[in-house]
Amino acid sequence: MDSLQKAGVLKMRVYAMLRDNPEVLDYYLPKGPYKTDLLYVKGVKAYADGALGSRGACLLQPYSDRPDWRGFLLSAPAHFDSLAARLIGTDWQLCTHAIGDSGNRMILTVYNKYLKGPNDKRWRVEHAQVINDADFELFGKTSVIASVQPTHATSDMYWAGERLGPERLKGAYAFRRLLKENGWLPLGTDFPVEDISPFKTFLAAVFRVDAKGYPAGGFQPENALTREQAIRGMTIWAAKADCLEKEIGSLEVGKKADLVILNKDLMDVPAAEVLQVKPESTYASGVKVY
Numbered sequence: 001m002d003s004l005q006k007a008g009v010l011k012m013r014v015y016a017m018l019r020d021n022p023e024v025l026d027y028y029l030p031k032g033p034y035k036t037d038l039l040y041v042k043g044v045k046a047y048a049d050g051a052l053g054s055r056g057a058c059l060l061q062p063y064s065d066r067p068d069w070r071g072f073l074l075s076a077p078a079h080f081d082s083l084a085a086r087l088i089g090t091d092w093q094l095c096t097h098a099i100g101d102s103g104n105r106m107i108l109t110v111y112n113k114y115l116k117g118p119n120d121k122r123w124r125v126e127h128a129q130v131i132n133d134a135d136f137e138l139f140g141k142t143s144v145i146a147s148v149q150p151t152h153a154t155s156d157m158y159w160a161g162e163r164l165g166p167e168r169l170k171g172a173y174a175f176r177r178l179l180k181e182n183g184w185l186p187l188g189t190d191f192p193v194e195d196i197s198p199f200k201t202f203l204a205a206v207f208r209v210d211a212k213g214y215p216a217g218g219f220q221p222e223n224a225l226t227r228e229q230a231i232r233g234m235t236i237w238a239a240k241a242d243c244l245e246k247e248i249g250s251l252e253v254g255k256k257a258d259l260v261i262l263n264k265d266l267m268d269v270p271a272a273e274v275l276q277v278k279p280e281s282t283y284a285s286g287v288k289v290y
Contacts, residue, residue, distance in 0.1 A: 005038045011284055013258065015242040017043030017095055020083060033091055037285070042243060045126070046083060046096040047074045049103035052129060052156060052163055057100030060132060064165035071100050080110045088114040088121075093243070095124040095147070101132040101168065108138035115142035122243055127152070127190075130164065130172045140181035145241050148175055149190040150204035150230075157210075157219040169220075175205065176223045185225075186241035187233035198234055199275050205230040207271045227267050257286035 004010035016039065018024050025044070028034075033042040049071060050056020055063055058071040080096065087094050094111070098104040104125065111123055119142060128139075128146035139146055153173035161169050171177075179185040187205060189196050200211060205225045208218030218224060225233065239249025248256050260279045269277060282290035 002034075002036065002039050005036065011038075011287075011289060013038050013248070013256075013284065014040070015043070015244070016041045017045040018092075020044060020046040025086075029086070029090065029092065040242065040244065042091070043093045043095045043124075044083070044087060046080060046094065048080065048096050048098040048107050049073055049100050052099055052160065055163065057130065058103040058106075059100045059130070059164075059168075060102045060105065061168075063163055064168075065162045070102065073103060073106065077106050077110070080107060081113070084110050084114045093122050093124065095126055097126045099127050099129045101130045101135070101171065104128060104131050105135050105138075108135055108144065111144050112138055112142045115144070117142060119143050122241065124241060128178060130168060131174060131178075133171055136171075136174075136177055136181060139178065143182060145182065145186065146178040147186050147188060147241055148173075148178065149188050149194060150175065150201050150225075151194045151210075152190065153208065153219060153223075154204040154210040155194060157215075173220065174223050175225055179225065179229065184237045184240065185229070185233050186238045187230065188238065197275075199277055201234060202227075202230050202266060203271065203274045205233065207274070209271065211275060213272060231266060257283050259283050 001010060001014055001016065018028050018041065049058035055066060055069060056071055058073050063069050084094060096107045098107045107125055115121060115123065122145060124145040124147045126147050128148055129152060138144065160172060164172060175185060187201055189198065189201055203209060206227055208221050208224050209215065236245060236249035239245045248258050251259060261281045262277050263280050264273065264277045266277065279290065281288055
């Protein structure tokens with residue numbers, strides 16, 4: 001990526017993470033985060049558990065549609081503890097994939113052990129999909145970022161209730177509740193697992209419906225975000241989750257001019273027209289690229 005960017009072939013800004021692999025970490029961690037105008041390598045990506053659809057997500061209680069099964073952790077808790085211990089005294093960001101309520105509890109417990117209280121380390125839980133009622137406060141207590149993807153809710157809503165049952169479902173895809181923990185919430189697409197369209201992200205976050213407008217009234221509408229929160233989540237809050245909020249993420253003097261000009265205003269377009277909104281032009285670092 002670095003060589004392609006330097007050659008002017010890849011004009012896209014990239015925030016990259018290291019794999020949770022001993023060889024990779026031994027090589028890169030001592031060097032510290034790597035930063036150029038377009039590339040920032042600062043995160044370390046770990047995986048706590050699998051996905052909910054395949055029943056790989058680790059749950060505290062058995063799956064509602066498979067009473068003999070709780071999913072699984074991809075590594076023992078001691079592995080994540082040692083990784084956190086290794087990173088806490090560095091500038092690297094720990095970003096851990098966690099889907100199930102057990103996977104999330106384990107990671108949040110480890111994070112809280114090392115972060116100890118409010119901080120600016122920007123450690124993240126990627127997806128934070130199913131959270132036990134007692135564990136939401138562990139995000140705010142030690143400033144842990146829940147990095148979420150709104151279209152997961154509208155893709156999974158058809159079968160998530162079967163996996164989790166009605167009670168646990170209340171703590172799943174709970175974006176508004178997660179937002180309250182730190183007062184901000186970064187939103188992503190999870191491409192290529194989900195569609196790359198930020199308009200679908202906006203639709204799912206604000207209206208809690210899929211591309212067909214289903215369901216009427218939205219899926220768990222009590223967890224919908226406002227239009228402004230959704231746009232902030234995709235821009236300034238996303239930049240903040242990458243420690244780049246002073247350089248990108250908002251239209252301010254002194255920041256890089258990464259922006260799109262749309263043909264309709266997302267602040268007042270009706271839900272049925274969100275997916276018809278088109279970018280008329282796109283600028284990267286002030287250069288028109290579309």
